[in-house]
Amino acid sequence: MKDNFPSVSRNNETILQAFYWEMGETGHPKEEENLWLLLTQKAPELSEVGFTGVWLPPANKAMGGKKDVGYATYDLWDLGEFNQKDTVRTKYGTKEELESAIKILHGNGIKVYYDAVLNHRMGADSTETVKLSLNSPDKPGQTILAWTKFTFPGRKNKYSDFQWNWQCFDGVDWDEKTKTSGKFLFEGKSWDYTFIRDDDYLMGADVDYENLEVQEDVTNWGNWIINEIGFDGFRLDAVKHIDPRFINQFINDVQKSSSKDLFFVGEAWIEDINTLAKFLDTVNNDDLKVFDFPLRSSFEDMINGTDMRTLQYTGLVNKEGYKNRAVTFVNNHDTNRDGKDPGIYKRKYQAYAYILTREHGIPVVYWKDYYIYNMKNELDKLLEVRKYFAYGPGYEVDNNDEDVYSYVREGLEEVEGDGLVLMISDGESGEIISKRINSGQPNTTFYDYTGHVQGKIITDERGYGDFKVRKSENEGWSVWVPVIKK
Numbered sequence: 001m002k003d004n005f006p007s008v009s010r011n012n013e014t015i016l017q018a019f020y021w022e023m024g025e026t027g028h029p030k031e032e033e034n035l036w037l038l039l040t041q042k043a044p045e046l047s048e049v050g051f052t053g054v055w056l057p058p059a060n061k062a063m064g065g066k067k068d069v070g071y072a073t074y075d076l077w078d079l080g081e082f083n084q085k086d087t088v089r090t091k092y093g094t095k096e097e098l099e100s101a102i103k104i105l106h107g108n109g110i111k112v113y114y115d116a117v118l119n120h121r122m123g124a125d126s127t128e129t130v131k132l133s134l135n136s137p138d139k140p141g142q143t144i145l146a147w148t149k150f151t152f153p154g155r156k157n158k159y160s161d162f163q164w165n166w167q168c169f170d171g172v173d174w175d176e177k178t179k180t181s182g183k184f185l186f187e188g189k190s191w192d193y194t195f196i197r198d199d200d201y202l203m204g205a206d207v208d209y210e211n212l213e214v215q216e217d218v219t220n221w222g223n224w225i226i227n228e229i230g231f232d233g234f235r236l237d238a239v240k241h242i243d244p245r246f247i248n249q250f251i252n253d254v255q256k257s258s259s260k261d262l263f264f265v266g267e268a269w270i271e272d273i274n275t276l277a278k279f280l281d282t283v284n285n286d287d288l289k290v291f292d293f294p295l296r297s298s299f300e301d302m303i304n305g306t307d308m309r310t311l312q313y314t315g316l317v318n319k320e321g322y323k324n325r326a327v328t329f330v331n332n333h334d335t336n337r338d339g340k341d342p343g344i345y346k347r348k349y350q351a352y353a354y355i356l357t358r359e360h361g362i363p364v365v366y367w368k369d370y371y372i373y374n375m376k377n378e379l380d381k382l383l384e385v386r387k388y389f390a391y392g393p394g395y396e397v398d399n400n401d402e403d404v405y406s407y408v409r410e411g412l413e414e415v416e417g418d419g420l421v422l423m424i425s426d427g428e429s430g431e432i433i434s435k436r437i438n439s440g441q442p443n444t445t446f447y448d449y450t451g452h453v454q455g456k457i458i459t460d461e462r463g464y465g466d467f468k469v470r471k472s473e474n475e476g477w478s479v480w481v482p483v484i485k486k
Helices: 030-049 095-107 212-229 244-256 273-283 293-302 308-312 348-357 367-372 376-388
Strands: 015-017 053-055 073-075 111-116 126-131 143-149 169-175 180-185 205-207 233-236 263-266 288-291 326-328 362-366 394-396 404-409 420-425 432-438 445-448 456-458 464-470 477-482
Touching: 015 367, 030 095, 030 376, 095 111, 095 212, 111 212, 111 263, 143 169, 143 205, 212 233, 212 244, 244 273, 244 288, 273 288, 273 293, 293 308, 293 326, 293 348, 308 404, 308 420, 348 362, 348 376, 348 404, 348 420, 348 477, 362 367, 362 376, 367 376, 376 477, 404 432, 404 464, 420 432, 420 464, 445 464, 456 464, 464 477
Parallel strands: 015 053, 015 362, 053 111, 111 233, 233 263, 263 288, 288 326, 326 362
Antiparallel strands: 126 143, 169 180, 169 205, 394 404, 404 420, 420 477, 432 464, 445 456, 445 477
16 A cells, blocks of 8 residues: 555455457557466556456457457367467467466456357358258348358367357358358247347357257356356456347356356447346346446547536446446447547546546456556556545535536545545636535545646535636546545
């Protein structure tokens, strides 16, 4: 603990997304070509600044071998151990290096989460002739040559002897016989039940989760990842395209296999708050959290200026009954790609200040923002605020307006010197705005931890003080924290 900082018994949860799409490619840092080794080096500094968990990329062998980001799932059981897809290692390293990284991260108090791509398979070892359903969207009743035979010859049945064929899938998007693409539903199959009707098919060979052997193999793999490899939970990719009944069963079975309190977050790309809540209701498992895409939509609105008052009720993180089911974020590997979508590129610090000081939700910091876009120094200040000051009940103030949003954390009764007053602005005039705010802490001296506004503020006997923020894109966030008495 730093000198003259509040002494809290347990840190707030904070996750680092430890990768981005182009990681390890030409033009990016050389050290990132071996992510598992890099994480072993960075573990102490990540722990020191306040990260309690890291979300790793898909660690299994994918169709593109060592150049594949990991989302084209080939063999879940190959974590960089077998010569498959012309490589032993994955894009990020070997299984041995991965296990070493997990051990070192754990030794630094950091949990490790696996990005599980369970919706589809790609890169089959051979083709099969498959007749299509009369209900197939394309080529109904015809026969195609489908890439659906997965025998994993390099693994030689180690860990699992289950081999996949067309009966493990509902359909594919490619006919090798005619070299044509389409949406092909197999005979005797129907698209799996999904949250949004007819939203099962996404890409590749679509896994049939009504197949009991498939359910067993995937669940066995989940248990192995947790209990043998040492992960502490999962990010479930494209979860709204998978049968919610299987998701519920998978979570229950894997959690039951472990004495650890596991973490599960689903990527359900739904930007409407009520629909996202309904998705959680449909899965019906209290252990599942979801990424707060509705909140991120509000951060997108903030790029060009928005009514800042909306921040008090936007997002799943502010919906009663669901606040603690939200995993909040600003950018990720899907929303930010080189040469394509920049994602949120303005007022990004304001967005991070919001999620890192909030009472509810588990915030995620994006590696590319932290290390590649040179935001580390300023984000470290916000991470320290979260680690040392962002405690106690949170509440909205009564004088938010179109340009300035403020939020208060009262601090814990048993801890001296925690709590905060957050102020963020979407203005650009450069002027300093003052707001009379009840900090919940009477007769207390505060200073702006970000350094954007100089001087100190002393609250009165009721806890009120005149707190300030600058109307500026580059400095328009201030976090006022108590001065610790020496």
